[in-house]
Amino acid sequence: MSHRPPAPMPDTLSDAFAAAVLLSSTDKPDTLPPGRLSPVSPLPHSSKLPTPSSSSGSSGSVSVSRAPLAPASGLASRRSHSGEIPLPSDAPPRGARPGHRRTGSGPLIFTSGTSACSSSATSPLTNALPAGNIYPSGRLTKPLPSSCSAATPPPPPRATRHDVLGSGTANYGHGSIVRSRCGGAAPSTEEDAMVMRAMSVADREEVKRAGNEQYKKGCFEEALRLYDRALAMCPDNAACRGNRAAALIGLRRLGEAVKECEEALRIDPSYGRAHQRLASLHIRLGHIEDALRHLSLVTPQPDLLELHRLQTVEKHLGRCVDARKVGDWKSVLRESNAAIAAGADSSALLLAARAEALLRLNHIDEADLAITSASKFDYSSSCSPDTKYCGFLANAYLFYVHAQVDMALGRFDHAVSSVDKARIIDPGNTEVVTMHNKVKAVARARSLGNELFNSGNFSDACLAYGEGLKQHPVNSVLYCNRAACRFNLGQWEKSIEDCNEALKIKPNYSKALLRRAASYGKMERWVEAVKDYEVLRKELPGDTGVAEAYFHAQVALKSSRGEEVSNMKFGGEVEAITGMEQFQMATSLPGVSVVHFMTPLNQQCCKISPCVNTLCTRYPSVNFLKVDVNESPAVARAENVRTIPTFKIYKNGVRVKEMICPSQQLLEYSVRHYGI
Known part of the structure; x- marks a missing residue:
């Protein structure tokens, strides 16, 4: 197969873009191959075969004239790079059965002339390609001798056999040969081998055609399965590899798609569609040099839109790297987001850079989501091990950032595992070595502090956590642990300070908020304590410990102000109301009361x-009351209750909400809203 030599690779992306613009300005728009950018190209139709001619002799035998076939080697040399291999021009189109017909019970004889055995020049057809049900057994008739005459009669006719073909989409005309082949019999002649090869081509095209239909419907799993069947018939087919890559892209298995395209180019280095698809994949993965190399090999010219995308990704990626060098994390976040939006949406390294920037800006939860997304991409399968990013080798940067996020979230064992992997991949990187030493030291300090705390040695535990903070001064977990030590030592002011530092790093840190509220309570700063408990009640609505602490803080606050608190209660069962006086007293209590009529x-x-009973346990600071309207009709009349069930919510003696036949979801939402 002849290949056009590839154009020299441009030195820079700007040169490639300029060359593409110049070429596009001289070419006509319609010179571009149709469907070049389509992931899966339409299957071209095969050319029609010559119409066979036949004549019938008096003996009942049939002779069929057929155009000679091209040699078998021509199948491998005629390729189409539109995404499919066209059906060979000498193969019968689907559904057609040229080359023979049945007449009576006589056997089928293929000749190269216009009449059977009419001349000594008649020779057997060694290149004939019968495509039909020649014999049910799958065996071909023996070739005729080089000459024949009337003295040499044809073989006696065999008994008539009526083949019944089933309905469906099968390629009739290949059935008996398939049965013989599936039985394990090897082709006995070159003619048999040609028949099997032609069958394989026709079947493969049919499977690919079905795969294309599934791909167009978005059924990528089914399309991939069909493309795998086509590849099993012909493993060294570049177009099948390209179609399989398209299905893998639809399934977001980009690393596998890269390998499939590379395999297609190994089979056929001039396959322009594979170069185009590889360039697009490398842009999405953030591999600038690889994308430019494959774009330069696309014929007749690289796509201008892809070149523009590559330029934009390269610009933002370069700015992101420069900003990271100087520690400008806001710019790192902005440029990594811009590069991802420009087309590098599957770049694990860009997602890791975004995670590192978010972490340094104290958006820890968002950083965790970003690095988790980066870890889902099979980065190692889509790049070479010597690929570098910000001075890191391959996956080392991913593990480096992962270790930082794990340590910030208190996942110290995971942090040690991640930084160990980074050091194995890139042992000479100074940033990796420094981070490795830091993570190990912090993990040791935390482990020692926990052991001392559990044994009741709070002073030494406090010192151990402090050593860890010297290595990692923005670790919210270590601050919170040291606050617990200081709380137990009665150093409530210092405990509050450590909790404040932890909450600066991680504002929604529930443990730090709970310890600060408890420290406020010890110092009888009830206003601050109630505020912290109110936040905790919203964050942890089902936590009975928080609810009880909140209730006691409210009681203490009211008592410090000289308010009546003797009637305040916490928890218990739903109280039954039997009279109007009891009802008025219960609903006038401080806090929230929910009445069930x-x-x-x-x-x-x-x-x-049952839902009311559950809510009574879940929200123990709320008073739950029930009024049987049959036993207490006066209360029902006073409250104008005409439909049951009816719920009324009172807060500090004032009715704030009424609900008639509410759903369980609405009831719980209302209790949570007014009870916190």
Whole structure:
């Protein structure tokens, strides 16, 4: 197969873009191959075969004239790079059965002349390609001798066999040969081998055609399965590899798609569609040099849109690297986001850079999400081991950032594992070595501090956590652990300071907020304590410990102000109301009261009553009351209750909400809203 020599690779991306613009200005728009940018190209139709001619002799035998076939070697030399291999021009189109017909019970004889055995020049057809049900056994008739005459009659006719073909989409005309081949029999002649090769081509095209239909529907898993079947028939087919890569891209398995395209180019280095697809993949993965190399090999010219995308990604990627060198983390975040939006949406390294920037800007939860997304990409399968980013080798940067995020979130064992992997990959990198030493020291300090704390040695535990903070001064977990030590030592002011530092690093850190509220309580700073407990109640609505602490802080605050607190209670069962005086006293208590107007015989009341009991346990600071309207009709009339179940919520003696036949979700939402 002849290949056009590839154009010399441009030195820079700007040169490539300028060359592409110049070429596009001289070419006509319609000179571009149709469907060049389509992931899966349409299957070209095969050319029609010559119409066979036949004549029937008096003996009942049939002779069929057929155009000679091209040699078998021509199948491998005629390739189409539109994404599919066209059906060979000498193969019968789908559904057609040229080359023979049945007449009576006589055998089928293929000749190269216009009449059977009419001349000594008649010779057997060694290149004939019968495509039909020649014999049910799959065996071909023996070739005729080089000459024949009337003295040499044809073989006696065999008994008539009526083949019944089933319905469906199968390629009839290949059935008996398939049966013989599946039985394990090797082709006995070159003619048999040609028949099998032609069958393989036709079947492969049919499978690929079905795969293309599934791809167009977005059924990428099914398309991939069909392309795998086509490849099993012909493993060294570049177009099948290209189609398989397209299905893998649809499944977001980009690393595998890269390998599939590279395999297609190994088979056929001039396959322009594979170069185009590889360039697009490398742009998405953030591999600038690889993308430019493959774009320069696309014929007749690289796509201008892809070149523009590559230029934009390269610009933002360069700015991101420069900003990281000087520690400008806001710029790192901005440029990494811009590069991802420009087309490098599957670049694990850019996502890792974004995670590192978010971490340094104290957005720890967002950093965790970013590095988790980066870890989902199979980066090692889509780049060479010597690929560098910001001075890091290959995956070393990913593990380096992962270790930082794990350490900030208190996942010290994971942090040690990640930094160990980074050092194995890139042992000579000074940043990796420094981070390795830091993570190891912090993990040791935390482990020692925990052992001392559990043994009750709070003073030494406090010192151990302090040593860890010297190595990593922005570790919220170590600050919170030291605050716990100082709380137990009665150093409540210092405990509050450590909690404040932890909350600066991680504002939604519940443990730090809880320890600060407890420290405020010890110092009888009830206003600050109640504020912290209110936040905790919203964050942890089902935590009974927080609810009880909040209740006691409220009682203490009211008591410090001289307010009445003797009637305040915490938790318990749903209180039954039997009279108007009891009802008025219960609903006038400080805090929140929820009144359930019901009757035991009502089906809806019976259905929602278990939910009320659950809420009573879940929100112990809320007073839950129930009024049986049959036993206490005066209360029902005073409250104008006409439909049951009805719920009324009172806060500090004032009715704030009324609900008639509410759902369980609405009831719990209302209790949580007014009870916190």
